[in-house]
Amino acid sequence: MTVQPQPPLARLHDEIDARVRDIRGEHPDWPCGKGCGNCCRTLADVPQLTAAEWDLLRAGLAALAPQPLREIRRNLAALVGQRSRPVVCPLLDRTSNACLVYAQRPVACRTYGFYVQRHLGLYCHGLEARVAGGALANVVWGNHAAIDRQLADLGEPRALTEWFEQWIAEIAIKKGHQDFVAIVTGRSNDEIQVLGVLKDRSKQTVKEFFSSIPKRLRISVRYVCSDMYDGFINAAKEVFGKKIRIVADRFHVAKLYREGLENLRKKELRRLQRTLSAVDYKKLKGAMWALRKKEADLTDEEKAILEKLFEYSPRLKQAHLFRNQLTAIFDKHITRAQAKHLLNGWAARVKRSEVRFFG
Known part of the structure; x- marks a missing residue:
């Protein structure tokens, strides 16, 4: 009898x-x-999942009844437009204080409260106090850096909002129509509410x-963020008038310029894999996660990986x-004039450099 090897994500779950x-x-x-739900209500940012984690989570989402799935969708729509941090996980059932897809939850949720990251301490404030x-x-705590290294082998991490958006679009295409693929929210005094879930993304709808x-x-509408x-932009102009201010939402802008860095990283690591010895290349393991992190959240080990990577690739460092x-x-939080001045200065520096993917 042939025994099938256990998938990497399942092995990681068993370890945790x-x-x-x-x-x-x-x-x-x-x-x-x-x-408990405390950590679910104080996330530093939108959850990031690898492809393997998303495949498991998607199966859990697909098994949900229509009502909780609609609630998750509303939560995600509000999250896209939310600038304040921390955020509440869109998968949290606010009544039971439990995850709606608990059995399929991501690795980060499984390790929270049981694993620590060197020099960053514990994530759970209640445990930190104790x-x-x-x-x-x-207590023999788990080593989160080891978990991160294993996650790095499971594929590119992407934001939950991005995975979900792609999944809903795929469902619509398979059904032969564009059901519920446009969500309209309204923002007033920093409060965001879902105004409508539309049947498709067409300009007319x-x-x-x-x-x-x-x-x-x-x-009373002054700005439309999209x-x-x-199709969305022209629909807004035709209904609200030419004076309406159109704002490109940060999620899609960030997605574009972050993809540029990701593509360069892949290209450079392929080059380094060909040119470096196996021993030296192995020292770069974990670079993907380190590059995606905020500088303040980097461990000493991740800083050392980036320092070594940037020695080999000055263009990636830039x-x-x-x-x-x-x-x-x-x-x-600055004025439009201040933002324009800073963006123009940033663009000028990029043009003078050898980096070309931000254009």
């Missing part, structure tokens, strides 16, 4: 489950578990929805710097 069982066995009152008070000294908004409310699809600079501009 073993660590969780050991800790729970010694500490039956351990706070982290289904129904450790600071002298408790839990005998969006225009009809905009036109259905009472005139007294339509004249992806860069002409592109990484430009990406961080552009993100920093978006993070600033």
